[in-house]
Amino acid sequence: MSTRAKATASRRGPGSYAVVAAVTVLTLAFLAPFLVILLNSFKTSADYRAHGSLSWPASWNWDVLGDVWQRVDFTQKLVNSVETSLGVVLIAVVLALFNAYALGIGRVRWRTAFLVFFLGVNVVPQEGLVYPIYYLFKELGLYDGKLGYTILVGITYSAFGTYLLSSVFSGFPRELIEAASMDGAGRWTILWRIVLPMSWPTLSVMCVLFFVWSWNEFLYPLVLLISNENQTVPLGLSVMQGQYTSDPTALSAAALLGVIPMIVFFILFQRSLTRGVTAGAVK
Structure with missing residues (x-):
């Protein structure tokens, strides 16, 4: 380890690790709903009823997305x-x-x-x-x-x-x-x-x-x-949500279809967004 790396590591106290841990927890908490939506978007209704919303899909069912797309x-x-x-x-x-x-x-x-x-x-x-x-x-x-x-x-x-x-x-x-x-x-x-x-x-x-x-x-x-x-x-x-009927897998697939364009948009324009924010900070 170089002298500069050792100096940097020595300056890291308990407070730095606490901040990293807090950011990690917040990031996982933020991503948890998206993970649940992703898992349930590829489940069959029977799989969802049998194992719940937090289980891994028994088999990845791509037909749910296609059905929601058509509906x-x-x-x-x-x-x-x-x-x-x-x-x-x-x-x-x-x-x-x-x-x-x-x-x-x-x-x-x-x-x-x-x-x-x-x-x-x-x-x-x-x-x-x-x-x-x-x-x-x-x-x-x-x-x-x-x-x-x-x-x-x-x-x-x-x-x-x-x-x-x-x-x-x-x-x-x-x-x-x-x-x-x-x-x-x-x-x-x-x-x-x-x-x-x-x-x-x-x-x-x-x-x-x-x-x-x-x-x-x-x-x-x-x-x-x-x-x-x-x-x-x-x-x-x-x-996809009715007053007396509800299909959680279809709702998850619909939510996934709705959020994908936003994710693509942010990936394409994240550089412009970052430049705008950092430019204001530098000024």
Whole structure:
């Protein structure tokens, strides 16, 4: 063992090992439900009733996933969720960028009042907005349409994005803005050439958060998307549970199908998320 390794090992006291043990326990506790879902997704109903939910499958039954896929028309639900989530991300990020640019850098009048308004939008519960939104969509002909739902959720999320980006832009180096203005750059040029590239870490984190939030939305789709061809993944999976009937293996398979896209999404964009978080920490 090298001298540096020995020094590092000598600095590790009981507190360090306690922290490692606590993190390990928390990680196992976090992963335990996913492991239970994974095990039960490949069991037959008879196997589940005979051995319970914590036993290893007697035989890996892949037919359960295929049956659930067909029953909920998962292909259509998956396409709907991807379309609406990407649309929400696009609308929310663009609106938040423009709003925050005006509030954080443009310094418009009544900036504080606008920020309080956007903050208030974030704290209003969805249950208090569903009733008026339902009738508004009915009047505008947007009810049971993916476009109206996407616009609604995108605008709602943009309030949080505006509040977040405004705080970031308020600390933006004014010297860069003034130097660009002296060189003849207009507001659009400053936004696209200076502000936007330097804001990519924060914007990438917002994109990930908005996509995940939109994917997991349940109340708004439940009220506004009633047709089977327009429903998203959470709504499709909810039909697996009835009032008087329950199939635990099918429910586990449905939950597994619902969480797999999120796992793939995080694997693909974990680098962007990590860069965004570490960039904010370094600043």
